[in-house]
Amino acid sequence: MTLVERFLKYVSFDTQSNEESGVTPSTPGQMVFAKFLKEELESLGLEEISLDENGYLFATLPANTDKPLPTVGFIAHMDTSPDMSGKDVTPRIVENYDGKDIVLCAEENVVLSPSQFPELLDHTGEDLIVTNGKTLLGADDKAGIAEIVSAVVYLKEHPEIKHGKIRVGFNPDEEIGLGAHKFDVERFGCDWAYTMDGGEVGELEFENFNAASAKITFKGRNVHPGYAKHKMINSMRVANRFISMLPSHETPEHTEGYEGFYHLISINGEVEQTAVSYIIRDHDRARFESRKKEMEHLVRKINTEYGEGTATLELRDQYYNMREQIEPVMHIIDTAFAAMKAAGVEPHVKAIRGGTDGAQLSFKGLPCPNIFAGGLNFHGRYEFVPIQSMEKAMNVIVKIAELVACK
Numbered sequence: 001m002t003l004v005e006r007f008l009k010y011v012s013f014d015t016q017s018n019e020e021s022g023v024t025p026s027t028p029g030q031m032v033f034a035k036f037l038k039e040e041l042e043s044l045g046l047e048e049i050s051l052d053e054n055g056y057l058f059a060t061l062p063a064n065t066d067k068p069l070p071t072v073g074f075i076a077h078m079d080t081s082p083d084m085s086g087k088d089v090t091p092r093i094v095e096n097y098d099g100k101d102i103v104l105c106a107e108e109n110v111v112l113s114p115s116q117f118p119e120l121l122d123h124t125g126e127d128l129i130v131t132n133g134k135t136l137l138g139a140d141d142k143a144g145i146a147e148i149v150s151a152v153v154y155l156k157e158h159p160e161i162k163h164g165k166i167r168v169g170f171n172p173d174e175e176i177g178l179g180a181h182k183f184d185v186e187r188f189g190c191d192w193a194y195t196m197d198g199g200e201v202g203e204l205e206f207e208n209f210n211a212a213s214a215k216i217t218f219k220g221r222n223v224h225p226g227y228a229k230h231k232m233i234n235s236m237r238v239a240n241r242f243i244s245m246l247p248s249h250e251t252p253e254h255t256e257g258y259e260g261f262y263h264l265i266s267i268n269g270e271v272e273q274t275a276v277s278y279i280i281r282d283h284d285r286a287r288f289e290s291r292k293k294e295m296e297h298l299v300r301k302i303n304t305e306y307g308e309g310t311a312t313l314e315l316r317d318q319y320y321n322m323r324e325q326i327e328p329v330m331h332i333i334d335t336a337f338a339a340m341k342a343a344g345v346e347p348h349v350k351a352i353r354g355g356t357d358g359a360q361l362s363f364k365g366l367p368c369p370n371i372f373a374g375g376l377n378f379h380g381r382y383e384f385v386p387i388q389s390m391e392k393a394m395n396v397i398v399k400i401a402e403l404v405a406c407k
């Protein structure tokens with residue numbers, strides 16, 4: 001099978017994950033796909049193949065040199081986003097894209113247009129794999145899986161390229177934030193790894209947010225409104241006062257790049273009690289800590305104004321910036337850089353405004369930056385992937401294996 005044939009086969013599996021299910025993998029379709037991949041890896045002659053009960057599939061391409069070399073892993077996730085159906089994906093290849101609108105679904109008037117998605121124009125003349133406008137595509141992250149498997153096949157077919165031991169790892173449930181949770185880093189046994197799960201060609205990511213959640217509960221005092229003077233405390237008004245004290249422009253809709261924020265995600269209130277939920281995000285650890293301090297400070301301020309016990313705060317750290325874990329091993333970034341250049345790709349370092357499986361794996365002891373897989377417009381019907389981008393990603397994997405052995 002070619003890279004494209006592999007990709008088209010993989011997207012035919014419905015592997016949409018589900019936040020609600022409470023089991024791993026969160027949906028049975030992911031295990032069906034994992035078993036298919038396991039058989040494929042077996043037929044390709046990979047070794048040390050294991051598929052555990054949680055749907056984590058690992059395999060080895062053994063070294064073809066006696067030189068002592070580090071073991072490097074490549075990781076991609078099998079699930080697709082809960083945001084949009086991944087059932088009956090019916091992809092189509094638009095060859096030699098001419099830069100015009102692409103009608104995905106005529107009857108529902110779903111059009112992939114450069115006027116809305118200008119990044120399409122970076123791919124004129126290339127061959128784009130698009131959806132039929134009714135589902136997502138699943139390039140996130142089946143492009144990553146197809147690239148890794150194809151790179152391993154390429155290395156097997158080219159024994160003149162010397163490389164150390166390569167491990168591949170395919171995990172479930174990344175899209176619901178659980179891809180790394182049951183990932184057995186020890187069994188994977190790598191010195192470091194790369195997730196192949198980024199977007200545009202050249203993307204290289206090793207920084208993400210530090211993240212915390214904050215829940216503030218405001219207690220009020222309800223009294224008949226006709227007799228409430230100087231007696232009633234309306235918890236919704238207190239909550240509103242708290243919200244208004246946070247900086248109004250440090251929100252997701254007003255920030256980008258390395259700017260952090262407080263994001264108000266829900267308010268549930270009555271006169272008697274109001275619960276307010278935030279998420280706090282910042283790339284910089286010191287600024288992240290001071291954002292949490294600011295929340296504590298404002299809660300104290302509310303309690304001074306309205307009485308002790310009016311507001312209570314629950315702060316919980318969610319994940320941290322993987323940069324802390326990558327900095328001591330910056331050579332793994334240098335290798336990725338050099339591999340991209342050797343594959344004719346201009347590296348483009350981007351700070352992730354979110355978290356990744358790689359960040360969690362990095363804190364579990366497996367340094368794990370993220371490399372582009374080539375897909376765009378993830379999680380919806382406008383998702384597409386240029387075949388040429390997948391080929392470049394595959395070449396980057398091959399080059400990394402080659403460069404690690406040259407050191």
Ligand SMILES: [Zn+2]
Nearest residue numbers: 140141174197
């Ligand atoms: Zn992904």
